[in-house]
Amino acid sequence: MKMFDIECRCGAQYRCAESETLAGRPGSFVCTSCGQTVERWDTATTRVYRCMLSPDRAYMKVAPPPAP
DSSP states (O other): OEEEEEEOTTSOEEEEEEEEEEEOOOEEEEOTTTOOEEEEEOSSEEEEEEEEEOGGGSOOOOOOOOOO
16 A cells, blocks of 8 residues: 655645555546545556645745844
8 A cells, every 4th residue: 555645736635545456447536625636547546535634724824034
């Protein structure tokens, strides 16, 4: 089993678990927050995704203060 992290353009972060032994089929994964296609694959593998951080739960990006 391979595990890796992937991020959508909207900022949602997902962890993917890809089985190398279970037969699957080609497909795609759509972000549950914004509906954009995050990833497509052509291999016959089984993949499972878990949302680790949704954009509404992330910290706001703050600009660094100016240099003195």
